Amino acid sequence: xxxxLTETPPLTMEWRKKKGSKPTGERIIEALxxxxxxxxxxxxxxxxxxxxxxxxxxxxxxxxxxxxxxSTEWYPASVVKIxxxxxxxLCGTVMVTVLSMLIAVPLGLACAFYISEFCxxxxxxxxxxxxxxxxxxxSVVWGFIAIMMINPAIIKLFNVPIGLNILNASIIxxxxxxxxxxxxxxxxxxxxxxxxxxxxxxxxxTKWEIATKVxxxxxxxxxxxxxxxxxxxxxxxxxxxxxATGHSIQIPQSIFEPGRTLTATIAAELGExxxxxxxxxxxxxxxxxxxxxxxxxxxxxxxxIRGKRQ
Amino acid sequence: xxxxxxHLILKEIKEKKLKNLLSTVTFFLFLPALIxxxxxxxxxxxxxxxxxxxxxxxxxxxxxxxxxxxxxxFWLVIISVLVACPLGVIAAIYLSEYAxxxxxxxxxxxxxxxxxxxxxxxxxxxxxxxxxxxxxxxxSILAASLTLSVMNLPVIITSTLESLKAVPQSYRExxxxxxxxxxxxxxxxxxxxxxPGILTGVVFSVGRSAGETAAILFTGVAFYLPFLPQSVxxxxxxxxxxxxxxxxxVVGVPDAYPYATALVLILLILSMNSLAVALRSYFRTRRxx
Numbered sequence: 001x002x003x004x005l006t007e008t009p010p011l012t013m014e015w016r017k018k019k020g021s022k023p024t025g026e027r028i029i030e031a032l033x034x035x036x037x038x039x040x041x042x043x044x045x046x047x048x049x050x051x052x053x054x055x056x057x058x059x060x061x062x063x064x065x066x067x068x069x070x071s072t073e074w075y076p077a078s079v080v081k082i083x084x085x086x087x088x089x090l091c092g093t094v095m096v097t098v099l100s101m102l103i104a105v106p107l108g109l110a111c112a113f114y115i116s117e118f119c120x121x122x123x124x125x126x127x128x129x130x131x132x133x134x135x136x137x138x139s140v141v142w143g144f145i146a147i148m149m150i151n152p153a154i155i156k157l158f159n160v161p162i163g164l165n166i167l168n169a170s171i172i173x174x175x176x177x178x179x180x181x182x183x184x185x186x187x188x189x190x191x192x193x194x195x196x197x198x199x200x201x202x203x204x205x206t207k208w209e210i211a212t213k214v215x216x217x218x219x220x221x222x223x224x225x226x227x228x229x230x231x232x233x234x235x236x237x238x239x240x241x242x243x244a245t246g247h248s249i250q251i252p253q254s255i256f257e258p259g260r261t262l263t264a265t266i267a268a269e270l271g272e273x274x275x276x277x278x279x280x281x282x283x284x285x286x287x288x289x290x291x292x293x294x295x296x297x298x299x300x301x302x303x304x305i306r307g308k309r310q
Numbered sequence: 311x312x313x314x315x316x317h318l319i320l321k322e323i324k325e326k327k328l329k330n331l332l333s334t335v336t337f338f339l340f341l342p343a344l345i346x347x348x349x350x351x352x353x354x355x356x357x358x359x360x361x362x363x364x365x366x367x368x369x370x371x372x373x374x375x376x377x378x379x380x381x382x383x384f385w386l387v388i389i390s391v392l393v394a395c396p397l398g399v400i401a402a403i404y405l406s407e408y409a410x411x412x413x414x415x416x417x418x419x420x421x422x423x424x425x426x427x428x429x430x431x432x433x434x435x436x437x438x439x440x441x442x443x444x445x446x447x448x449x450s451i452l453a454a455s456l457t458l459s460v461m462n463l464p465v466i467i468t469s470t471l472e473s474l475k476a477v478p479q480s481y482r483e484x485x486x487x488x489x490x491x492x493x494x495x496x497x498x499x500x501x502x503x504x505x506p507g508i509l510t511g512v513v514f515s516v517g518r519s520a521g522e523t524a525a526i527l528f529t530g531v532a533f534y535l536p537f538l539p540q541s542v543x544x545x546x547x548x549x550x551x552x553x554x555x556x557x558x559x560v561v562g563v564p565d566a567y568p569y570a571t572a573l574v575l576i577l578l579i580l581s582m583n584s585l586a587v588a589l590r591s592y593f594r595t596r597r598x599x
Contacts, residue, residue: 037404136523236429
């Protein structure tokens with residue numbers, strides 16, 4: 001370092017110095033830009049802070065770790081004995097998420113493969129616009145579709161008394177997370193260098209062989225990240241799930257039984273619970289659980305994508 | 311003469327089959343979207359009229375129109391964009407033009423990613439805790455819009471960042487070399503060249519926030535209001551919330567009403583999205599690099 005400094009011609013040094021002294025106006029603006037730049041850190045911190053703040057009295061008071069996570073009894077308004085057990089809600093969330101991903105991940109990745117590797121540029125543009133279109137349908141409309149369209153279809157097809165159940169919510173969630181899975185998966189496939197494909201083709205590999213033996217291993221992390229982002233989306237979805245799951249607090253024994261998720265519970269009960277009361281704080285504690293879950297899922301997805309780039 | 315062996319021919323057949331399979335799968339994945347649109351249109355268009363668009367809901371929301379909900383949605387969307395857009399664009403400028411590749415930048419990226427992944431109901435909880443209660447805004451348009459803008463911030467940052475990165479580095483270097491400062495370069499070279507991309511991202515986010523329900527549920531939207539909002543401290547109705555209400559909470563709503571409401575909501579969002587797509591393709595043809 002020192003050697004370099006002595007080697008620098010004096011003129012350059014002078015110029016460097018002058019360049020370093022910016023006008024004050026510019027300095028202020030650049031400071032503001034930096035503040036805006038770190039705003040997302042501040043916001044994510046603020047979200048965590050306010051959720052913890054609102055749920056703090058509950059976490060310190062009525063919260064019982066064993067009851068909260070391992071009891072299925074969610075009776076926040078019981079007259080006899082108030083109980084806050086979220087196991088049934090957690091099960092609802094997990095079941096809906098897993099089932100929807102079982103539908104969406106294979107289909108979404110197949111679709112990503114097709115759009116990235118097999119179809120022509122024109123068709124690709126059309127599909128991309130369709131993906132954006134599918135992604136733009138708001139969740140409340142999906143919920144409406146679940147009630148009006150999938151509900152009667154399930155009753156008729158499977159001959160069950162009620163169509164608002166785990167299966168219904170999973171179908172809706174699968175449709176909702178498909179655009180995300182497809183576009184992130186496609187990005188991951190596109191990120192594989194063209195030379196890989198050319199090399200495989202030169203060896204006489206067919207497209208199928210290229211897809212399974214070259215692209216799949218090369219884009220493995222990105223594809224996994226795509227699936228994880230889909231999981232994150234399904235996990236956090238509120239309105240559609242609220243409308244589609246059928247709203248009963250129990251561990252569903254089959255996919256044709258109604259259930260309830262963490263998100264839907266908050267949405268359904270927050271309006272009725274008195275502000276600052278224990279029930280209200282318990283709902284914020286559920287929010288905290290959701291925040292942590294989504295944080296873990298997103299962090300893992302990010303690590304996977306970063307791993308791919310290195 | 312070269313002739314493909316049986317093995318190769320079999321391979322080729324297999325590949326064709328595969329391609330057909332994949333293309334059918336893809337096609338059938340997009341079929342639902344088209345069916346849903348058609349179905350909403352068929353069922354909803356009978357109730358859709360000028361009266362429906364410009365009348366207040368009457369008789370316990372079982373008749374009349376949806377005018378206040380449209381007005382409310384516009385209030386929410388416009389204010390949230392006014393807040394999120396400058397903040398998001400400047401944050402993206404910082405990331406693209408100033409940030410070095412260090413730990414802080416990595417944390418910022420992580421924060422943006424997580425902000426985008428936070429469930430919308432958690433955003434609602436945050437809005438309730440921070441804007442409604444802590445900053446004492448009450449359940450108001452302002453609190454709801456701010457919640458929406460927090461949700462939209464990562465979307466705007468990401469899309470802006472992409473269009474800033476698309477401006478070739480040589481443009482910046484040329485500008486620096488004639489003596490322009492970093493800020494001057496951003497103001498006169500980088501921003502003018504990336505405005506189209508930024509605009510596209512913003513318009514997309516407008517569509518997204520028009521359909522959002524969970525985040526505004528407890529922060530500023532009412533089930534029913536007999537008057538239009540006068541200021542940002544009033545509550546309002548919204549299209550998305552109205553659809554939820556009349557399809558699950560109110561009994562005796564004529565069948566076509568929720569369909570028509572859903573149709574209006576979708577058409578609003580689609581027109582936004584088509585605008586964004588049109589903008590993008592228009593500017594892509596005129597791009598200088």
